[in-house]
Amino acid sequence: MTDFSPGLAGIPAARSKVSYLDGSKGLLEYRGIPLDILAQKSHFIETAYLLLFGNLPSASQLEKFDHDIRMHRRIKYRIVDLIKCLPESGHPMDALQASVAALGMFYPAKDVLDPEIQYLSAVRLIAKLPTMIAAYARLRRGDDHVQPRDDLSFAENFLYMLTEKVPDKVMSDIFDTCLILHTEHTMNASTFSGLVTASTLSDPYTVVSSAIGTLMGPLHGGANEQVLTMLSEIGTVDKVRPYIEAKVRAKEKIMGLGHRVYKVKDPRAIILQELAKRLFEHLGTSPLYEIAVEVEKVGEEFLSDKKVYANVDFYSGILYQKMGIETDFFTPIFAMARVTGWLAHAFEQVKDNHIFRPREIYEGEHGRPYISISDR
Ligand code: COA
Numbered sequence: 490m491t492d493f494s495p496g497l498a499g500i501p502a503a504r505s506k507v508s509y510l511d512g513s514k515g516l517l518e519y520r521g522i523p524l525d526i527l528a529q530k531s532h533f534i535e536t537a538y539l540l541l542f543g544n545l546p547s548a549s550q551l552e553k554f555d556h557d558i559r560m561h562r563r564i565k566y567r568i569v570d571l572i573k574c575l576p577e578s579g580h581p582m583d584a585l586q587a588s589v590a591a592l593g594m595f596y597p598a599k600d601v602l603d604p605e606i607q608y609l610s611a612v613r614l615i616a617k618l619p620t621m622i623a624a625y626a627r628l629r630r631g632d633d634h635v636q637p638r639d640d641l642s643f644a645e646n647f648l649y650m651l652t653e654k655v656p657d658k659v660m661s662d663i664f665d666t667c668l669i670l671h672t673e674h675t676m677n678a679s680t681f682s683g684l685v686t687a688s689t690l691s692d693p694y695t696v697v698s699s700a701i702g703t704l705m706g707p708l709h710g711g712a713n714e715q716v717l718t719m720l721s722e723i724g725t726v727d728k729v730r731p732y733i734e735a736k737v738r739a740k741e742k743i744m745g746l747g748h749r750v751y752k753v754k755d756p757r758a759i760i761l762q763e764l765a766k767r768l769f770e771h772l773g774t775s776p777l778y779e780i781a782v783e784v785e786k787v788g789e790e791f792l793s794d795k796k797v798y799a800n801v802d803f804y805s806g807i808l809y810q811k812m813g814i815e816t817d818f819f820t821p822i823f824a825m826a827r828v829t830g831w832l833a834h835a836f837e838q839v840k841d842n843h844i845f846r847p848r849e850i851y852e853g854e855h856g857r858p859y860i861s862i863s864d865r
Contacts, residue, residue: 493850502681502845507540507833508673512750517757519673520544528760533643533668534558537829540673541611541836554612561616562637562646564588565595569624569634577629581821582705584625585618586698592617593694601690601839610693611832618828619643622821623650644668647825652813659771660812663764667805670757671823673830679704680834685845687835700831701824710820713802713809716745717816720777720784720807729783737791745803746788752796761804768811777807 494500509518517524520539527536531545534555538546546554571591575584596613598606624634627650635650644665648656656664674680683700691699704710723732736743748755769778785799792798809819 497847502676503684503834503838505676505834505837506543507830507837508675510675510750512748513752515751515753515756515759517674524670524756525760528666528669531669533665533672533826536669536672537615540829540833557612558616558643559639561613562620562639564592564617564620564624568592568595568621569628572621572624572634573628575625575629580705581622581625581817582701582710582824584629585622585821585824586701586705588621588625589614589618589694589701590698592621593692593698596694598692598694601687601692607693607832607836611829614693614697614828614832618825619647620650622818622825623647626651626815626818648812656812659767663768663808664812666764667761667808667822668826670760670801671826673827673833676834678706678709679827680831683831683835684838687838688842688844690839690842693832693835696835697828697831700827704820704824704827710823712744712800713806713819713823714816716781716802717777717806717810719744720780723780723784726779726783729780730787733784733787733791743784743788743792746785746792746799747797748800751798751800754798755800755803757801758799758803761801761808762799765804765808765811768808772811775807775811777810781807 507520509521510516519527519536520543522539522545527539531539535546535551538551538554568588568591572584572588575587592613596610598610600606620637627634635653637646637650641649641655642661642665644661645656648654648661648664679700682703683696686696686699687693707715723729733743765775765778769775781804785803789798806816806819809822810816814822
């Protein structure tokens with residue numbers, strides 16, 4: 490039993506050059522470049538290229554990649570019809586998983602080692618996920634699906650498809666940086682699930698739909714929704730201290746604080762807080778922001794000895810809410826960015842593939858008699 494590690498905690502599942510994380514220093518690098526530098530200097534499409542292909546693109550490589558993604562934003566009317574048929578009471582992540590699985594049926598990609606197939610699948614998935622997410626947001630409330638616009642940037646186009654309004658530059662730049670922050674995060678549950686699927690040589694659409702299914706769970710992608718609920722429940726700044734005291738006394742978790750790997754403030758939370766401040770300067774503050782800052786401050790007083798600090802989910806929900814995005818779309822937006830990391834890992838996996846086949850420790854009985862139904 491000594492070799493059993495629940496959740497495979499601490500057991501390496503792959504060798505990878507995609508990203509690196511040092512939880513004690515709060516360092517996250519994509520392909521060796523620190524995240525804070527990418528957040529300042531890069532944009533989502535360039536960062537996606539870096540993750541997928543290992544290096545920052547030259548000007549002509551970036552121009553082609555960006556152009557290809559713009560040209561593949563449209564989705565087939567049959568996918569739109571499929572999304573129309575999904576119940577409006579369902580979760581957008583279910584809708585996204587179903588549409589990505591269906592998407593793969595239109596673009597057979599059986600030879601997963603073919604670089605051309607890998608490139609085109611990545612382009613299609615990065616380009617079409619936002620269109621499918623925005624289509625579900627609109628169709629579920631009875632509005633028409635908004636066609637993507639090739640002349641808009643990736644971030645502008647997504648916010649445009651949601652609202653039919655082209656966002657201003659401050660908002661679209663902030664949204665683009667949020668995507669960079671969610672693009673990749675080493676070996677986590679959804680990336681691992683994508684890797685397991687990739688290791689069977691399934692096509693990239695199936696890899697991504699597996700990973701979406703894993704991201705959907707409340708222990709992975711859903712905490713930012715719960716942070717918003719918590720902040721709304723607290724209601725005012727003066728109620729923060731008694732709320733935190735009661736939670737700590739009851740040994741209950743405070744949403745948006747703590748992380749499996751980071752033992753300092755999550756570097757993504759630091760950047761998201763700055764982005765939130767910029768957005769509020771531009772659009773007016775959010776009443777939840779003052780409460781969040783107080784939760785973080787009082788939370789630190791009580792929990793810093795356990796190395797529990799704000800994580801990526803702490804400020805992202807407040808920020809997306811201010812942009813007018815519905816709460817149940819926060820995780821699909823996470824998926825829209827993370828598709829790049831999932832694919833980068835999947836392509837690395839198939840290059841030197843071993844199908845995942847872990848062992849289990851059998852704890853059941855042996856040699857039991859079969860009792861006929863009349864005697865049971
Ligand atoms: N609020 C209050 N106490 C917390 C806490 C939180 N959010 N996160 C951890 N702690 C406490 C634990 O109760 C534990 O205390 P103990 O030693 O007295 O038992 C100690 O800090 C260590 O916590 P542990 O559960 O071992 O941390 P972990 O690394 O296993 O868990 C999380 C990390 C993310 C599961 C956990 O911090 C959590 O549930 N956070 C809230 C949900 C959330 O925001 N999730 C998104 C993560 S990106």
